[in-house]
Amino acid sequence: MDSAATALGLDFGTTNTVAALADGTGESHLVSFAGDRATGPVFRSALCFWEDEDAWNGIAHEAGPWAIGEYLDSPLDSRFVQSFKTVAASASFERALIFGKPFRFEDLGQRFLQRLVAHSGGRLDRRPRRVIVGRPVEYAGARPDPALARQRYDAMLADFGVELHYVYEPLGAAFSYAARLTEPATILVADFGGGTTDFSIVRVEAPGAARRCVPLASAGIGIAGDRFDQRIVSQLLLPLLGKGGHYRSFGKVLDIPGGYFADFADWSRLAMMRNRRTLEELRRLQRDCIDPVPIGRMIALIEHEQGFPLYDAVGQVKRALSQGEEAVFHFEGGGVDLRATVTREAFEQWIADDLIRIEAAMDVALDRAATDAAAIDRVFLTGGSSLIPAIRAIFDRRFGSERIATGGELTSIAHGLALIGEQPDLAGWTA
Template sequence: MPSAPAPALGLDFGTTNSVAAIAGADGQSRLVELEGKPATGAVFRSALCFWHDDGPRGGLAHEAGPWAIAEYLEFPADSRFIQSFKSVAASTAFEHATVFEKRFRFEDLGRMFLDRMVAHAGGALDARPARIVVGRPVEYVGARPDAALARQRYDLMFEAFGTEIHYVFEPLGAAFSYASRLTEPATILVADFGGGTSDFSVVRIAAPGAARRCEPLGSAGIGIAGDRFDYRIVDRLVLPLLGKGGTYRSFDKLLEIPRGWFADFADWSRLALMRNRKTLDALGRLQRTATDGDAIGRMIAVIENELGYALYDAVGATKRALSSDTQAEFRFAGGGLDIAADVTRADFEGWIAEDLARIEATVDEALTRAGVAPGAIDRVFLTGGSSLIPAIRRIFQTRFGDARIATGGELTSIAHGLALIGQEPDVGAWAA
């Protein structure tokens, strides 16, 4: 009689959201629900908030997840809010984040984040299984991502979290979750659209009861996803009002304001950290020489008043509305800005057209690596929050037909499947 599978923890550490699941001796994977107000089920926002407090050692307190958001919204001027810090995991340019007077490395932020996730899990994560499976993107975000550096930082982040840690491509976790719903053999393409990356895996699934249920055939990924789509909206509707495309005077020359000033608005992990004296002093000097000083003043106000969260919350609301309606209103007020603009789905799809083309090319790459033709794909499983964008879904409808597309568990399928992979006799066969 075969032995019962060992308990395993699956952890989807995402750019926007993180989810944990535990698979027990019965072979079933169950999501870890967070407890207490303002918990949002099993979904734990990948965010941190810091503020001064005499109680904690070092005088700096912190929270994570929806509790970080609640703390920030209550005291925005006296706190520092960091979101999507996973996006710098593979960046050689990122050494540390300066929060008030302290510096934190990526692994420091990660450990604090995990500690608070455990604290809000109602005891479900206190006695963690020895075997832990952590999801990782197929390709990390960034111009020249260093996968070895990301692995080093992940190892330090998770070193106190378990004794046996494995890293598995995130779409493979989703594939294993989807396989638990199938009753017959199939070759599937999993498309995982997160906040930072879009990842694709082709997996051959055997009939239930097979010695090896799933076999990964090939994967590909690209650092384009929900955060990039958000930035396209900001770039079109907000940044021109903050000085982008404007000019400043240098001696007797009129020069374009360097685009680098606006790059941080594409990334939550950098935008929230622009509120420091060095950056604000430099912006003050730019404002005095800019042709439109008021525009630079508005940018300073957005940074000083910690309006980044409110800005991207408005962007997210518009993007979600365009997933169900053909037109939506973008509305943002604060820091001297008051923007109300109608945005059509066609506008938005035009802004992200280049991104969609690169995503589609990455789908081709995954199929090529797997050695599988599009016609041999029996099912396409779409997961991740950005999979709900109609233009994303249309890529797969056009290629594979609507009948072959399946969805579900957009925010939780990866963690659910990672825990199941953790019960496999040879987890190393899945490891990235």
């Protein structure tokens, strides 16, 4: 670790994790990871497990892009887990069984951070006393429990920093963006992550002010990039895997139960569908289906651990639709070949209700700050999903394109969190 580092900013994201170190001079520097599979400062929030009699408890693991590599090298002999942050506040999630061993959220998190440090090229071997951790304003999931999430985060980070502070993620991005400004402004930051969309309103004073940034209000909602992926899976892919189909039972024709499709459309649950009980149920269902071919595709995808490449193909289509009016989804793997064309117009219809709820969350932030759109001088959009045209259109309509700024979609939060860690008084920033 750099000997001059005074604070560490950790943006533990649903999709990606980024770390930054403040140097005591008002600057922060992203931690780039080392190795042949490294992807610069962006470390994928993923884990891969495989059985190894020489490893602790008989199970070895990797994280980040190295987890992806291990999985792709041996998909049938490994278990791949990503987006596990989405269950942090879920009381219904107790543990995941991986090769018969139970893993709590904090167990997954600790193993993830161990490998993140190991791949940091020594820059995180000795961390500064003060560690600033980003957290969403509102956690993902049905009936999220913030107190439970805090308890799990504390356990996950117990060995990561002596002095832990939690700060809303969009406030980190706000502090980072404020460094660009040369005059006073009231700014709205919209952070579109993988699991949540969060908003913060901050008053930025002129450079040299005793207190440069003053948080005014925050709000959020558990809808973001992963939800948009689920819409594509549900609308485009699941009909090819049996959704809407029928089976015969005791002389009656019944709808195929929707629970299988709900699990398949949720990455955190899809990864756990490869178990004997679920596969036996699907095979019995396939025998009774009027058209057994689509369910056969689902079984093959689960059996051959094709979840990651399938969702990667979905993400590619989503990104392609940010650039063009139409995209072709194509996936081939596990003996399954899927191809379909999707238009941007159709995608925007699928996420229309989600966008309404996201805009309503933004209005909550404005109300809490006792302000309105006219009083916002600058809007800073960050996070990967901020590039979706339908999302950008909301802000163009509400604020005008001349007030909108973007940049550092994956790194601005960590950069700002580290800078916040240098502030003498964190009381106004911590959540």
